[in-house]
Amino acid sequence: MRTLRADARRSREQIVQAAETAFRRYGADASLEAIAKDAGVGSATLHRHFRSRRQLAEAVFQERTEAVAAVADRLKAEREPGPALVHWLRAALEYAVANRGLVMTLLPPSDEDTATKVCGHQILAAAADSLLSAAQAAGAVRADVTVADTLALVNAMSLLAEQDATADVHHLLELAITGIGPSPSGPGSSRPAAGEMPRT
Amino acid sequence: MRTLRADARRSREQIVQAAETAFRRYGADASLEAIAKDAGVGSATLHRHFRSRRQLAEAVFQERTEAVAAVADRLKAEREPGPALVHWLRAALEYAVANRGLVMTLLPPSDEDTATKVCGHQILAAAADSLLSAAQAAGAVRADVTVADTLALVNAMSLLAEQDATADVHHLLELAITGIGPSPSGPGSSRPAAGEMPRT
DNA sequence: ACCTGAACACCGTTCAAGT
DNA sequence: ACCTGAACACCGTTCAAGT
Numbered sequence: 517m518r519t520l521r522a523d524a525r526r527s528r529e530q531i532v533q534a535a536e537t538a539f540r541r542y543g544a545d546a547s548l549e550a551i552a553k554d555a556g557v558g559s560a561t562l563h564r565h566f567r568s569r570r571q572l573a574e575a576v577f578q579e580r581t582e583a584v585a586a587v588a589d590r591l592k593a594e595r596e597p598g599p600a601l602v603h604w605l606r607a608a609l610e611y612a613v614a615n616r617g618l619v620m621t622l623l624p625p626s627d628e629d630t631a632t633k634v635c636g637h638q639i640l641a642a643a644a645d646s647l648l649s650a651a652q653a654a655g656a657v658r659a660d661v662t663v664a665d666t667l668a669l670v671n672a673m674s675l676l677a678e679q680d681a682t683a684d685v686h687h688l689l690e691l692a693i694t695g696i697g698p699s700p701s702g703p704g705s706s707r708p709a710a711g712e713m714p715r716t
Numbered sequence: 717m718r719t720l721r722a723d724a725r726r727s728r729e730q731i732v733q734a735a736e737t738a739f740r741r742y743g744a745d746a747s748l749e750a751i752a753k754d755a756g757v758g759s760a761t762l763h764r765h766f767r768s769r770r771q772l773a774e775a776v777f778q779e780r781t782e783a784v785a786a787v788a789d790r791l792k793a794e795r796e797p798g799p800a801l802v803h804w805l806r807a808a809l810e811y812a813v814a815n816r817g818l819v820m821t822l823l824p825p826s827d828e829d830t831a832t833k834v835c836g837h838q839i840l841a842a843a844a845d846s847l848l849s850a851a852q853a854a855g856a857v858r859a860d861v862t863v864a865d866t867l868a869l870v871n872a873m874s875l876l877a878e879q880d881a882t883a884d885v886h887h888l889l890e891l892a893i894t895g896i897g898p899s900p901s902g903p904g905s906s907r908p909a910a911g912e913m914p915r916t
Numbered sequence: 917a918c919c920t921g922a923a924c925a926c927c928g929t930t931c932a933a934g935t
Numbered sequence: 936a937c938c939t940g941a942a943c944a945c946c947g948t949t950c951a952a953g954t
Contacts, residue, residue, distance in 0.1 A: 521936065521937070524936075524938085547928090548928065549927065549928070550927095558940065559939095559940095560931080560940085563930080564937080623879055623880050661891065664883070665891060668876060668888055669888060669891070671883075673872055675872065675875040676875055680823050680824055683872075685868075687860075688868055691869070691892055692888075723917095747945085747946070757920085758921065764919085
């Protein structure tokens with residue numbers, strides 16, 4: 517895979533570009549055959565370069581996923597541990613809903629996929645791990661929350677966004693973060709505002 | 717639709733039964749053609765009775781969805797408003813993850829579907845509405861939580877369950893309910909246990 | 917009125933044949 | 936080494952023809 521002949525390299529790049537457009541236009545279920553045609557290659561060529569729909573999606577989104585992971589480092593330096601995690605989760609969701617087809621790469625890979633390549637899931641899991649550990653060490657996040665939980669939360673909202681355009685997934689993420697318990701000023705409330713989980 | 721000739725009625729019933737098996741076995745994407753074949757009818761017959769995959773799913777799951785809605789009435793009578801809503805959300809999620817293909821009927825219907833029939837979404841929305849109003853009136857749930865939010869939460873977790881077998885969706889729902897803020901005994905915590913949102 | 921079988925337009929995967 | 940075009944097995948939708 518490292519040393520690709522010039523024409524093969526070009527085929528691959530054209531496929532990825534066509535796929536990017538197709539995913540944006542038609543979502544995760546975009547026709548692979550149409551992508552191959554758009555790229556000006558045969559469908560067999562597409563399948564040689566990308567054994568699965570997911571591998572193609574990984575190639576399309578890898579760079580931007582790494583950029584989101586990089587945001588974690590910045591937040592970790594600039595914010596308190598709790599807010600850093602919260603901000604990053606919001607950013608990750610924003611990124612996921614803005615890129616149709618992306619969530620495919622954020623789900624835990626199946627067994628065959630595991631061996632092959634880097635995937636969006638592991639890139640973001642590493643980023644989340646660092647933020648979550650710090651937040652939990654600072655006592656800003658419950659100890660029973662796992663890295664898998666944080667990513668799964670983003671994935672659940674992303675999947676919903678693809679299926680239900682009316683859903684306010686950002687609001688739902690806030691609920692998951694702050695809980696749906698009574699607000700501080702509500703009647704009968706016994707739960708204060710979550711100072712560690714600021715709105716902005 | 718009310719007065720169906722005997723043979724048509726039998727066709728319809730066989731299709732629904734075959735679909736129930738197929739959804740359980742293959743999930744929401746089960747082949748409609750295979751369902752028709754299993755039912756011993758032509759695919760055109762299936763399409764006459766059910767104009768869309770969703771309409772077929774509605775027929776398969778309607779009874780059980782109504783049973784879940786009925787649970788809401790029982791909980792409303794037996795529990796305090798806050799716990800009643802929480803328990804019902806858990807029950808709804810359990811029901812959704814236990815029945816592959818069901819979540820299709822719980823998503824808000826698209827415009828064409830709206831006019832046609834009762835759907836799982838509106839059945840559960842009515843049930844959730846009653847519980848949520850009471851819980852909010854009692855101050856047990858934040859005022860900015862909508863009926864759509866509660867159902868969307870269940871739907872998001874259901875969709876995730878279908879895509880990610882490793883996800884602990886029940887744990888995620890608990891997070892959404894109680895928040896991922898610091899636990900009462902955690903260091904630096906300023907948030908007490910949510911008395912209105914008991915674990916059981 | 918309701919059904920069937922067939923036709924249609926699509927899809928992803930694979931393989932033999934080319935350069 | 937890499938590609939193409941074609942073949943294969945599938946899918947959902949629709950329609951003409953039957954009873």
